Amino acid sequence: MNTVQLNDSALVTSYIAGNESAFEELVNRHKSKVYTTILLIVKDTYTAEDLLQETFVKAIHTMKSGRYNEEGKFSSWICRIAHNLAIDYFRREKRSPMITLEDGSNVFNTLSFSEESVESIRIKEETHARLRELIQQLPAAQKEVLIMRHYADMSFQEIAEATGVSINTALGRMRYALINLRKKMSNDKTAYDQNLYSS
Amino acid sequence: MTKTFTHHDLVQYLYNELPKKQRLALEEALMVDQELAEACADLLLTQLSLEEALTQPSERVTDAIISYSKTVSFHP
Numbered sequence: 001m002n003t004v005q006l007n008d009s010a011l012v013t014s015y016i017a018g019n020e021s022a023f024e025e026l027v028n029r030h031k032s033k034v035y036t037t038i039l040l041i042v043k044d045t046y047t048a049e050d051l052l053q054e055t056f057v058k059a060i061h062t063m064k065s066g067r068y069n070e071e072g073k074f075s076s077w078i079c080r081i082a083h084n085l086a087i088d089y090f091r092r093e094k095r096s097p098m099i100t101l102e103d104g105s106n107v108f109n110t111l112s113f114s115e116e117s118v119e120s121i122r123i124k125e126e127t128h129a130r131l132r133e134l135i136q137q138l139p140a141a142q143k144e145v146l147i148m149r150h151y152a153d154m155s156f157q158e159i160a161e162a163t164g165v166s167i168n169t170a171l172g173r174m175r176y177a178l179i180n181l182r183k184k185m186s187n188d189k190t191a192y193d194q195n196l197y198s199s
Numbered sequence: 200m201t202k203t204f205t206h207h208d209l210v211q212y213l214y215n216e217l218p219k220k221q222r223l224a225l226e227e228a229l230m231v232d233q234e235l236a237e238a239c240a241d242l243l244l245t246q247l248s249l250e251e252a253l254t255q256p257s258e259r260v261t262d263a264i265i266s267y268s269k270t271v272s273f274h275p
């Protein structure tokens with residue numbers, strides 16, 4: 001069976017039926033968004049990797065014990081587990097996930113860019129790390145909505161319910177998050193747009 | 200009658216949360232409303248930039264997750 005061509009729902013069904021390669025495809029498909037969601041909250045790669053494992057362990061147990069609810073998208077479900085674990089981590093640590101600013105820690109991206117020099121990979125990763133820093137600098141409420149919607153794949157309705165605000169407030173926060181991020185990027189020395197259109 | 204779209208509509212459009220009828224109407228409006236199109240383009244460019252912030256966990260962690268799954272048996 002070619003798992004690459006299956007949608008998430010079919011992959012979950014196949015995995016529950018015993019096909020481990022279906023799970024491998026699900027992991028490869030979603031690991032980046034799940035990991036980034038966690039990393040933007042905890043700001044530490046070691047903690048983020050631990051929580052990523054914990055997220056998928058929870059998902060494995062839920063699916064293999066027959067408790068997986070087919071309602072909604074798999075991506076939203078797995079990212080919500082990750083988001084909740086990251087927030088719980090901060091509660092345990094008695095720290096606020098939304099107040100401290102990024103101190104510039106560099107995250108090494110393990111993506112292999114074919115035919116790219118080590119130097120260009122380094123520059124690209126530094127640019128991406130800088131963008132993550134700019135996201136950290138957004139006002140807390142805006143950053144929260146941005147992470148939940150763009151990386152954790154939650155709907156604005158779900159975000160409104162999770163954060164106790166109206167859907168219009170969630171939409172407004174997202175809009176200002178994007179506008180403020182655009183301004184920060186324009187003021188920043190790094191040429192994001194060049195990266196956007198580079199192959 | 201031309202419908203007026205809000206910035207909130209644009210954000211919902213960006214994330215595919217506008218109902219189909221509204222989405223089609225907004226796309227028509229984008230063809231003729233320069234200001235709306237520019238606002239949409241700005242938001243869209245920033246949204247695209249957000250993909251640049253995506254990063255990957257180490258292969259070691261990914262492999263550990265996949266290996267762990269194989270050790271868990273079914274408990275229906």
